[in-house]
Amino acid sequence: MISADAIRGYVDLMILSLLRTDPSYAYELAQRISTTSAAEYAIKQTTLYSAVKRLESGGLVSSFAAASPTGKPRTYYRITPAGLEHLEQKVTEWQRTRSVVDRFIGGVAS
């Protein structure tokens, strides 16, 4: 299990990546995060909800009401052009961060 603290800064990145292909609602996002991370990281619902709301108020995602596959009404979130741009920046930033950190820990046996 990855600790919530270690991954916190990347929750926004995960949500934006998931929304890149198609819109989704909060519970589905939570599930896809835990499936994609192969249960290495289970996101808390409040963490996910506040992240989505923060992205929304920053104009990176927009919300609309729609029915889920089971027919229940859900608030769906969709990535905005600004969100796509932000995601690209974040991905580049993450790659640079990772390569820098990797250079330091290269000699450490895992």
Add this chain to the structure above:
Amino acid sequence: MNVITAYLDTMFSAYPATPRMLEAKAELRTMMEDAYTNLIAAGRSENEAVGQVIRDFGNIAEVAPVLGITSEIAPQPAPAVGEVSTAEGTEPASPGVPRAPQHPAITMEEARGYADAQHRIRFRVSVAVALFVLSPILLIVLPAAAEAGAVPFASGAATAIGLLVVLVMVAIGVVMILSTTREMAPYARVSEGRFSPDPEVSQWAEQLAQEHERGRIRALQVSVVLWVLSPAPLLAFALLLEGSERQGLWSVVGVALVLILVAAGLAIFLPAAWARSVADRIGGSSSTRSPANDERSIVSVIAAIYWPLLTAIYLAWSFIGNAWGISWVVWPIGAVLFGAIAAGASAWEKYRRDGR
């Protein structure tokens, strides 16, 4: 599902019910319902599913700042929504860091210790309460018995003995209550509500309460029967002995029986209720608790003045008017009146709180 709804209500009770907060609550509720439905569909038991959903809930303190809302109990400056770093795309590590809760969260060890201590002291507390209720019995019965010639001393001596017994029993009760403070001292933070509830610990406490719920309900049933029946002997004596010269003495005995039955009910019910009260204490958020404390404190302030005053009235009336045979009516009337005053005070307190 009820547990989940109740859990959300508790979590949100610290916050004002603004449209955005209600929206957040509704959406989190949907998320929890979806999660619950999926877990049940995956073959988990009801209890497991509820436990899992509550474990996955997270920390409510994370949500409010994003919505620009602070807890009304702990006013702290909330970052304006526009200032949140993601909007500018800077510093990925800071967003979403939950703020420190008002008090450190309760730990599992603390909760277990608190529950154990409550379990250990349950009989002592109940016996002390029963002693307080029983203490005036001799003071009520002996003078009337002396008057009627049923005991071999004068009514003045009977009153003195009765008073002495009241003091001794109250003293014993107070000593018993004080002896529990040693057990409870390490958990003062818990008893006084200076902690933030933790979902897992609340869930554990709720389960503990559920395990003991059957015993508590049974004890409550027995006690309620005793309490309802408690005036029966008094009524029977009053009606059956009407006109008899012994009616006065038997009425007094009836009053004593009321107290004995009430005390017996308390002695049966209180020791069985410890697990429930532990769960209520641990599960509530500090915010739902503090107003309740205020309310209790208003009633206890009234009680602190009321009961000594009533005792003074009783003694004054009895001694000055030499009315030992009848003055006991102060107690039942006083008790009913106190119930009304206490209910009125808490209703007023609640009204004041809601109006805020």
